[in-house]
Amino acid sequence: MVAVLRMQPEDSTYWLVREAFGWSVVLQIVWRFPAHPDAADLAALNERLRAGVLNRRLIRAGVPFARHRWVHADFAPELSIDVATISSGDIESWSGAELYSVxxxxxxxxxWRLRGVAVDDGGFVLSLTALHLVADGRTMVNAVVAALDDTAADPLSGAGMVGSSAGIVTDSVLRSVGDRLRDALDGLCQIAEAGRGVALAAAALARDRMPLAGRDRPSGESSTERRPVKAAAHLRSPRAQCSWVTVSVDAAHWEAVAREHGGTANTLFIAVLAGALRASKYADGGPLKLGIPVSRRTDDDERGNATAGVSVLLADELVTGGDLAPLRSLCKEAFERLSAGQRAAHVHLLPLVSLLPTALVVRAATAGSGMPDAVASNLGDFAGKLREVGGVSATAVAFRGIAQGVDPDRTYRFGDGLQSWAIRSGDQLTFSVAAFDEQCFPDSGALRGLLSEELDGWGLERRMW
Known part of the structure; x- marks a missing residue:
C-alpha cells in the first residue's frame, strides 16, 4: 500500500516564496575529497538517492483550500560529472555557482541533483542540492546516510503507513474515493484547522501582551521593540548577494572550549555568530534576536520539513571568550517553551496561509520586523561514514542554503544579518556562514576577518575554506 502525504504547514514558507516571488530555496551538501571516488561508487550513490525521500514531486490540489499532495517521483536526475577540472582555489565559486543556478x-x-568535479590537485568536490520545499536539512542529510548505507526508501512509493499529524493515509482508503473528493474533504479540514489556528493565535497574542509580572517569561527574553530600527533590507543589500565563509574545526577541540566557558557546542556556535555580528556594528549596540531551528521529527514521521524555530533576545553584551552560561540558560528556556507548546502567534496562523490570497499574505509577512539577526542551524552529529564514498573519506562536509531568483530591483530580500549551518561528521565540525547585510559585510574577506577575530577570541583553531 502506497502512502500519501499532503503539503504541511512547515512547507508553506517555501511554497509561498516560490508562488509570490519566484524564489527557489535550495539546500546544498558539499564534500571535499582528497582523491577522486570511483565513478561506479558515485553512480551507485546517485541511484540510491533516486529511491529515497528526496525524489518527490508535488501535485496541486484540484479544489480550493485543499493542500497539495506529495508523491514519489517517477523520474530522477542523472549523475552529473564535469569534464573540465577546477583549481583548488575555485572550489567555493564552483559550488556556489551550483547552489545559485541548479x-x-x-x-x-x-x-535534487548530485554533481561532481575533479580538482587539479588530485582531489574531488561533490555537491548535492535539493529544494527546501521537499526536505529540511536533517531530512536531506539522513537521505544521504540512508543512500550510503544502501537502505534508502521512500514510504510514498512503498509500504503504507498511518500518521494523522502528518496527514498520511493508506492507499486502501485512497482507492475508496476519487481525487477530487479527497481534495474537497481535505479543503474542509483545512478551513477547520485555520479557524482553530486563529483561536490559538489570539490566545498566544494575549499571553505575550500580559505584563511580565503576570506570566512566566524569562528575563532574557525582552520585547523586540527594543531592537534598533534598521534601514530596509534592500537598502542595506542593494545587490542581493551574500558573502560566504566555511569553517572546519576539530569537534573535540570545539566541545572542550565550550565546556571551559560553561556552555555547549551549540551555544558556542551561537556565540561565535553573535560576536561576529556585534563586531560588524550590525546591531548598533542594541539587542540581537537569535533564531535557532529545532527538529520536531518523531518516529515514523515522513514529512520533508519537520523543523520549528525558537528565538532568544540577547540584550546583554556577550563577551568574546567569556561565560556562556547565561546564553545556555536563555536557549534552554526557549526550548522548554517550545516543548510546552508555547509558540508565537504567527505560527498558529500557518494553516490560514493557504486559504488567503498570496498578495495579502506577503503584505502581512513583510510588514513587521521579526526576522532574526542571526540564524544558527545545527544539523547535529552524524557518523564519519557520511564523509565516505567508495572508501574515499572527505576531509570535510559542509551544509548551506540560499534562495535562487532574488531580484535586486525589488524590495524583498531573503535573509538578514548572518545565517549559518553546522554539521558534525565523525571528528569534524564544519559550519558555513552567509552574510546578507552588504554594509556590514561587503565581501567574503570582511566576513572572514570578523569570524577569524571572533574565533581567535575563543582560542579556537580552525581551517577556513
Missing part, C-alpha cells in the same frame, strides 16, 4: 522544480522535477 535548475530544480518541485512539480516537474527534478527536486
Amino acid at each position: 535548475p530544480l522544480d518541485p512539480e516537474n522535477g527534478p527536486a
Whole structure:
C-alpha cells in the first residue's frame, strides 16, 4: 500500500516564496575529497538517492483550500560529472555557482541533483542540492546516510503507513474515493484547522501582551521593540548577494572550549555568530534576536520539513571568550517553551496561509520586523561514514542554503544579518556562514576577518575554506 502525504504547514514558507516571488530555496551538501571516488561508487550513490525521500514531486490540489499532495517521483536526475577540472582555489565559486543556478522544480522535477568535479590537485568536490520545499536539512542529510548505507526508501512509493499529524493515509482508503473528493474533504479540514489556528493565535497574542509580572517569561527574553530600527533590507543589500565563509574545526577541540566557558557546542556556535555580528556594528549596540531551528521529527514521521524555530533576545553584551552560561540558560528556556507548546502567534496562523490570497499574505509577512539577526542551524552529529564514498573519506562536509531568483530591483530580500549551518561528521565540525547585510559585510574577506577575530577570541583553531 502506497502512502500519501499532503503539503504541511512547515512547507508553506517555501511554497509561498516560490508562488509570490519566484524564489527557489535550495539546500546544498558539499564534500571535499582528497582523491577522486570511483565513478561506479558515485553512480551507485546517485541511484540510491533516486529511491529515497528526496525524489518527490508535488501535485496541486484540484479544489480550493485543499493542500497539495506529495508523491514519489517517477523520474530522477542523472549523475552529473564535469569534464573540465577546477583549481583548488575555485572550489567555493564552483559550488556556489551550483547552489545559485541548479535548475530544480518541485512539480516537474527534478527536486535534487548530485554533481561532481575533479580538482587539479588530485582531489574531488561533490555537491548535492535539493529544494527546501521537499526536505529540511536533517531530512536531506539522513537521505544521504540512508543512500550510503544502501537502505534508502521512500514510504510514498512503498509500504503504507498511518500518521494523522502528518496527514498520511493508506492507499486502501485512497482507492475508496476519487481525487477530487479527497481534495474537497481535505479543503474542509483545512478551513477547520485555520479557524482553530486563529483561536490559538489570539490566545498566544494575549499571553505575550500580559505584563511580565503576570506570566512566566524569562528575563532574557525582552520585547523586540527594543531592537534598533534598521534601514530596509534592500537598502542595506542593494545587490542581493551574500558573502560566504566555511569553517572546519576539530569537534573535540570545539566541545572542550565550550565546556571551559560553561556552555555547549551549540551555544558556542551561537556565540561565535553573535560576536561576529556585534563586531560588524550590525546591531548598533542594541539587542540581537537569535533564531535557532529545532527538529520536531518523531518516529515514523515522513514529512520533508519537520523543523520549528525558537528565538532568544540577547540584550546583554556577550563577551568574546567569556561565560556562556547565561546564553545556555536563555536557549534552554526557549526550548522548554517550545516543548510546552508555547509558540508565537504567527505560527498558529500557518494553516490560514493557504486559504488567503498570496498578495495579502506577503503584505502581512513583510510588514513587521521579526526576522532574526542571526540564524544558527545545527544539523547535529552524524557518523564519519557520511564523509565516505567508495572508501574515499572527505576531509570535510559542509551544509548551506540560499534562495535562487532574488531580484535586486525589488524590495524583498531573503535573509538578514548572518545565517549559518553546522554539521558534525565523525571528528569534524564544519559550519558555513552567509552574510546578507552588504554594509556590514561587503565581501567574503570582511566576513572572514570578523569570524577569524571572533574565533581567535575563543582560542579556537580552525581551517577556513
